[in-house]
Amino acid sequence: MEAQKCPLDLWAYQEIIFEGKPDVIVETGTFNGGSALYLASICDIVRRGKVITVDIEARPGRPQHPRITYLEGASSTNPEVVARVTGMIEKDDAVMVILDSDHSQGHVLDELRAYGPLVTRGQYVIVEDTNVNGHPVLEDFGPGPMEAIEAYLGEGAAFAVDPDKEKFFMTFNPRGFLRRV
Numbered sequence: 177m178e179a180q181k182c183p184l185d186l187w188a189y190q191e192i193i194f195e196g197k198p199d200v201i202v203e204t205g206t207f208n209g210g211s212a213l214y215l216a217s218i219c220d221i222v223r224r225g226k227v228i229t230v231d232i233e234a235r236p237g238r239p240q241h242p243r244i245t246y247l248e249g250a251s252s253t254n255p256e257v258v259a260r261v262t263g264m265i266e267k268d269d270a271v272m273v274i275l276d277s278d279h280s281q282g283h284v285l286d287e288l289r290a291y292g293p294l295v296t297r298g299q300y301v302i303v304e305d306t307n308v309n310g311h312p313v314l315e316d317f318g319p320g321p322m323e324a325i326e327a328y329l330g331e332g333a334a335f336a337v338d339p340d341k342e343k344f345f346m347t348f349n350p351r352g353f354l355r356r357v
C-alpha cells in the first residue's frame with residue numbers, strides 16, 4: 177500500500193511515535209490509506225495508539241486495520257468533522273496530529289487552528305509538504321504549508337519548530353515538525 181511520504185520522514189515519524197507513544201494520531205489527508213497503515217503498524221509495535229484519518233474523498237480499498245478509523249466525505253475543516261474527531265479523544269489521551277490534505281496556506285492555517293489545540297504537551301503536529309512554494313521545490317505553488325506555519329506561530333500558538341526531526345538531511349517538511357510546548 178502506497179504512502180506518499182519521504183522515507184526519511186517516515187523514519188522521523190517512527191521515532192516520534194516511539195518516544196511520545198500517543199494514544200491518538202489524527203491525520204488529515206488519507207489518500208489511499210498507506211500512511212494511516214504505516215502509523216497503525218508503528219502503533220502495533222509500541223502496543224499503543226489509534227489512528228483517525230480524515231479525507232474529503234471516500235475511496236474504495238483503503239486498508240482495514242483495528243487501529244484505524246476513517247472519516248470520509250467531508251473537509252477536515254468542516255466543524256462537524258472537527259467535532260467528531262474531538263469526540264473520539266478521551267480526557268487524558270496524548271494526541272499527535274499530521275496535516276497532509278489540501279496544501280494551500282488558508283486551508284492549512286484553518287487546520288492548524290482547528291487541530292493544533294488538540295495536540296497535548298510534548299506531542300507533535302507535523303505539517304507535511306512545507307517544501308513547496310520554493311522551500312525549495314515548486315516555486316510557483318503559491319503560499320502553502322510553510323506560510324501557514326509562520327502565520328500560526330505569529331498568532332502565538334504554543335508550538336516550537338523541532339529542527340532535530342530534520343536530522344536525516346532530506347525532508348519534505350522543513351520547519352514542519354512542531355512540538356507542543
Ligand SMILES: C[S@@+](CC[C@H](N)C(=O)[O-])C[C@H]1O[C@@H](n2cnc3c(N)ncnc32)[C@H](O)[C@@H]1O
Nearest residue numbers: 179180205206207211231232251252276277278
Ligand atoms: C497528499 S494526499 C495524502 C497522502 C497520504 N497522507 C499519504 O501519505 O499517503 C492528500 C489527500 O488530501 C485529501 N484532501 C484534499 N482536500 C481535503 C480537505 N479539504 N479535507 C480533507 N482531505 C482533503 C485528498 O482527497 C487527498 O486524498
